[in-house]
Amino acid sequence: MSLLQWAAVGAAGYAIYRAVQKQKTETSPAAFADGEMTDKNFAQVRSAGVEGMRSDPKRWDKIDQASDESFPASDPPSTY
Template sequence: MGLIKMALAGAAGYAFYRYTQNRQKNAPKAAFAVGEGASENFSQVRNAGPEAMRDQPRRWSKTDEASDESFPASDPPSTY
């Protein structure tokens, strides 16, 4: 009887795991706006600019724009 209970608990745990994994596949990515970023893309780098962000910033200056456009380059933009 104990073996059956353990098997049922394992099956329930596996079903819950599969359920949560399927929900995460459909969830939008944290940094991407709707329609931005391809899930099959390995690098997962979004386009520059506030229109490519999921959450719009309250303020967006030219410095923010230059910094955002320079990513993932290692040297900062020259507009500072």
């Protein structure tokens, strides 16, 4: 193989590698809904409630909502 052919094979391999890496980085972490994770979210905290989750829970009531809204805090919600 000539040097030009090797360069073409290398460039194609690199293009495939970059496409796969870009595809991996576009998905958000498991706890986040699609499109919620941004570079500005440096604390890695998702929005409270079902709309901030990637998958919808089978049951979700006002107690679950209150608990989810108070998550990083040490105090329980006042609705108990």
